[in-house]
Amino acid sequence: MSTTVETFAELGLSESLLKTLSEIGYETPSPIQAECIPILLEGHDLIGMAQTGTGKTAAFALPLMEQIDIKLAKPQALILTPTRELAIQVAEALQSYAKNLPGFHVLPIYGGQSYTIQLKQLSRGAHVIVGTPGRVMDHLERKTLNLDNLKTMVLDEADEMLRMGFIDDVEWILERTPPQHQTALFSATMPDQIRRVAQKYLVDPREIKIKSATATVAAIRQVYWQVSGMHKLDALTRILEVEEDFDAAIIFVRTKTATVELADKLSARGYAAAALNGDLNQQMRERVIEQLKSGALDIVIATDVAARGIDVPRVSHVVNYDIPYDTEAYVHRIGRTGRAGRTGNAILFVAPREIRMLRTIERATRSPISPLTLPSRADVTNKRVADFKEKVAGVLNAEGLDFFANIVSQIAEEHSVSAEEVAAALAMMAQEGKPLQIVGEDPRPAPPPPRDDRRPGVFGDRPERKPRFDERGERGERPARSEDRPRREERAPRPAPAGDMVRYRIDVGREHGVEVRDIVGAIANEAGIESRFIGRIGLYEDSSTVELPAGMPGEAANALKRTRIRGVPINLRPDEGRPGGGAAGGFTGERKFDGERKPAGGERKFNGDRSVFKKKIDR
Numbered sequence: 001m002s003t004t005v006e007t008f009a010e011l012g013l014s015e016s017l018l019k020t021l022s023e024i025g026y027e028t029p030s031p032i033q034a035e036c037i038p039i040l041l042e043g044h045d046l047i048g049m050a051q052t053g054t055g056k057t058a059a060f061a062l063p064l065m066e067q068i069d070i071k072l073a074k075p076q077a078l079i080l081t082p083t084r085e086l087a088i089q090v091a092e093a094l095q096s097y098a099k100n101l102p103g104f105h106v107l108p109i110y111g112g113q114s115y116t117i118q119l120k121q122l123s124r125g126a127h128v129i130v131g132t133p134g135r136v137m138d139h140l141e142r143k144t145l146n147l148d149n150l151k152t153m154v155l156d157e158a159d160e161m162l163r164m165g166f167i168d169d170v171e172w173i174l175e176r177t178p179p180q181h182q183t184a185l186f187s188a189t190m191p192d193q194i195r196r197v198a199q200k201y202l203v204d205p206r207e208i209k210i211k212s213a214t215a216t217v218a219a220i221r222q223v224y225w226q227v228s229g230m231h232k233l234d235a236l237t238r239i240l241e242v243e244e245d246f247d248a249a250i251i252f253v254r255t256k257t258a259t260v261e262l263a264d265k266l267s268a269r270g271y272a273a274a275a276l277n278g279d280l281n282q283q284m285r286e287r288v289i290e291q292l293k294s295g296a297l298d299i300v301i302a303t304d305v306a307a308r309g310i311d312v313p314r315v316s317h318v319v320n321y322d323i324p325y326d327t328e329a330y331v332h333r334i335g336r337t338g339r340a341g342r343t344g345n346a347i348l349f350v351a352p353r354e355i356r357m358l359r360t361i362e363r364a365t366r367s368p369i370s371p372l373t374l375p376s377r378a379d380v381t382n383k384r385v386a387d388f389k390e391k392v393a394g395v396l397n398a399e400g401l402d403f404f405a406n407i408v409s410q411i412a413e414e415h416s417v418s419a420e421e422v423a424a425a426l427a428m429m430a431q432e433g434k435p436l437q438i439v440g441e442d443p444r445p446a447p448p449p450p451r452d453d454r455r456p457g458v459f460g461d462r463p464e465r466k467p468r469f470d471e472r473g474e475r476g477e478r479p480a481r482s483e484d485r486p487r488r489e490e491r492a493p494r495p496a497p498a499g500d501m502v503r504y505r506i507d508v509g510r511e512h513g514v515e516v517r518d519i520v521g522a523i524a525n526e527a528g529i530e531s532r533f534i535g536r537i538g539l540y541e542d543s544s545t546v547e548l549p550a551g552m553p554g555e556a557a558n559a560l561k562r563t564r565i566r567g568v569p570i571n572l573r574p575d576e577g578r579p580g581g582g583a584a585g586g587f588t589g590e591r592k593f594d595g596e597r598k599p600a601g602g603e604r605k606f607n608g609d610r611s612v613f614k615k616k617i618d619r
């Protein structure tokens with residue numbers, strides 16, 4: 001770990017938050033937390049260069065919570081996030097840290113959610129607002145959100161907000177916040193425009209960058225599994241079962257609570273497993289390590305701190321069940337295997353949104369980590385059968401076998417069956433409760449993640465949220481405006497999505513300073529339409545056209561009619577002309593995406609995986 005800070009108490013947090021952190025199982029601050037929390041508690045502005053997975057949410061959330069006056073039921077902190085999913089996630093994190101802060105109220109507000117509900121929630125009084133820029137702007141304009149009591153403002157994933165075309169909105173909001181407040185800006189990268197925003201709106205900011213020092217890793221086989229389609233615990237047991245040369249493993253998780261939970265679950269599945277965490281006293285820790293050495297335990301589930309310095313040569317595998325916060329932690333963790341000249345194996349579980357961290361680790365360690373295909377049912381069965389055969393073969397020459405051979409012959413004779421059938425019955429008895437075959441469906445493998453983490457692909461680094469408009473690199477920068485360029489339809493250089501499309505017109509165009517990405521961002525965020533389903537966009541002087549899949553639900557259409565881009569109501573309506581061969585659909589939503597005719601009175605929404613309209617919108 002890059003920091004010498006061992007406990008949250010050293011960072012100056014209050015007793016009540018320290019109690020909560022201990023209760024939720026946070027043992028030690030992550031590097032970004034160790035660096036940022038004291039600075040923010042001192043009231044400085046801050047630029048934090050950190051990505052998802054580093055613990056950045058707690059890094060800004062904990063200090064801002066220290067400043068909240070619970071008795072004042074007014075927004076005292078505003079956190080801007082690029083997507084509604086992140087807004088919800090951050091709000092949930094704050095709520096969990098507020099376990100011992102009775103009366104604390106955090107409210108996520110985002111596009112697509114009913115205004116009525118939001119207004120009701122706002123009027124009840126929230127201490128912290130977490131919102132997407134468009135919706136926060138709306139509430140500020142309508143004066144339904146008042147920032148007079150603002151103490152802290154956080155821009156989370158600022159580079160993402162830039163990429164999604166929200167940076168003007170962010171600036172608009174920053175200009176309307178009272179001058180006296182602390183501002184923290186978090187961003188994985190620092191493009192010029194973000195740097196400029198920081199220079200303009202932050203006062204003498206401290207800058208924290210999580211070092212990804214180049215580190216070398218010993219000759220350890222490194223693989224990762226992209227978490228998808230199967231619970232991590234099931235994947236873990238499948239992998240461990242099939243891994244060659246498995247002897248013992250250390251499994252790393254983030255919290256003390258998780259060490260105990262996972263140890264219990266693995267024990268229940270028959271593994272000799274135990275937890276190793278900071279709650280154990282020195283004697284108990286040593287005992288666990290001794291048991292791992294002697295073979296009384298095969299698996300130890302540990303937090304980073306508790307596993308520091310473990311040197312047990314029989315550890316053939318290290319599993320990063322939860323991804324580490326930084327490269328240093330990764331290197332330290334995997335250094336627990338491959339000891340005393342033995343071969344080591346390091347397995348990393350990577351949630352899709354953590355792909356960026358995977359790439360950072362690869363870059364810093366200068367060693368590629370290869371994808372691991374989850375063993376199939378057949379693989380596991382084959383391995384179990386092979387082990388079983390080996391075990392049986394091991395007793396073929398055992399003393400006293402004649403006695404049993406005689407019994408087998410007798411059984412065969414008495415029941416008029418072959419010796420083979422008797423052997424099969426015995427094998428079945430021997431394996432009772434330990435089936436050799438596993439039943440059920442194999443999950444479909446996840447699509448390979450992109451290599452370039454700046455463009456993380458459709459399901460790049462945050463699959464639970466909608467894919468971003470520029471993730472597929474389909475809409476490049478808008479061509480430079482040139483006077484002699486004909487004002488004709490500007491088509492984004494991308495194939496139109498499959499299926500029937502309907503062309504709509506909106507009342508914003510170049511004269512409003514609108515760019516293609518603004519339109520995509522607004523439609524994706526406000527109507528819950530996945531950006532990959534947004535078709536060609538024509539940008540004109542005072543209006544624009546946009547192709548959307550036919551069959552838009554009325555709620556989404558209504559939401560879009562009222563959407564604003566750069567403060568201008570877009571008034572979305574079907575355009576006169578129809579794009580090549582596309583069927584008319586308009587707002588009446590008569591067709592499904594796949595062109596099937598819907599049953600009369602059926603729900604106006606697309607089905608299954610191909611659903612383009614994420615949710616029903618109720619305004």
Ligand code: AMP
Pocket residue numbers: 025026027028029030033051052053054055056057058254255
């Ligand atoms: P973030 O980078 O903020 O998205 O956090 C990633 C994950 O790490 C979340 O699941 C947090 O709950 C978890 N986390 C953050 N800080 C700590 C900590 N100090 N100890 C254990 N888990 C943490």
